[in-house]
Amino acid sequence: MPDTGAPWNIPYVAGTDLVADWPTDSQTLAEAIADGLDAAVGTIKQVVSTFKSDIFTTTSTSAVDVTGLSATITPSSATNKVLIVAYINISCDSAAQIAAAELYRDATEIAAGAGGSARNVAVHFRGSADSIFAQPVVFLDSPATTSSTVYKFQMFVSGGTGYLNRQGSTNASGVGSGITLLEVAA
Numbered sequence: 001m002p003d004t005g006a007p008w009n010i011p012y013v014a015g016t017d018l019v020a021d022w023p024t025d026s027q028t029l030a031e032a033i034a035d036g037l038d039a040a041v042g043t044i045k046q047v048v049s050t051f052k053s054d055i056f057t058t059t060s061t062s063a064v065d066v067t068g069l070s071a072t073i074t075p076s077s078a079t080n081k082v083l084i085v086a087y088i089n090i091s092c093d094s095a096a097q098i099a100a101a102e103l104y105r106d107a108t109e110i111a112a113g114a115g116g117s118a119r120n121v122a123v124h125f126r127g128s129a130d131s132i133f134a135q136p137v138v139f140l141d142s143p144a145t146t147s148s149t150v151y152k153f154q155m156f157v158s159g160g161t162g163y164l165n166r167q168g169s170t171n172a173s174g175v176g177s178g179i180t181l182l183e184v185a186a
Contacts, residue, residue: 070152099162
């Protein structure tokens, strides 16, 4: 069977191979593909996902856990990484106020900006009460553990009321927020 070369050296099937040596070559091909995938860097080991469709409200100026918007993963190796792919929909009840969300690994804030006099956050919203801000968050984390690890959002406001999954001016929802965790082999 011909070889595709680096980086995986996975053979491909020529048209003549399918008829002449079908059982043997098919098994060899399947084994070569499996071996190549097992050896590939960046293999996804597991996926965990959480979706929140209900509304969360806060008036806290200190960060508080967003109820129901967390996901737990137990990495199979301390050298593996966790890719966090999340999206949240936040708003506030006044254009003069700010609603913000922070992403945490257990008690450690991650995916935040640095520097300046403002608070460092993953997501920041300042707009009218008629707006809702859909924000994707993608972050590759290195938890360096094989222990159960919780990824979650916390939310706070500068004043007034902050909302997740609804506009500030109406109780209508129609949107959701979610977190997906992918363990990536190192």
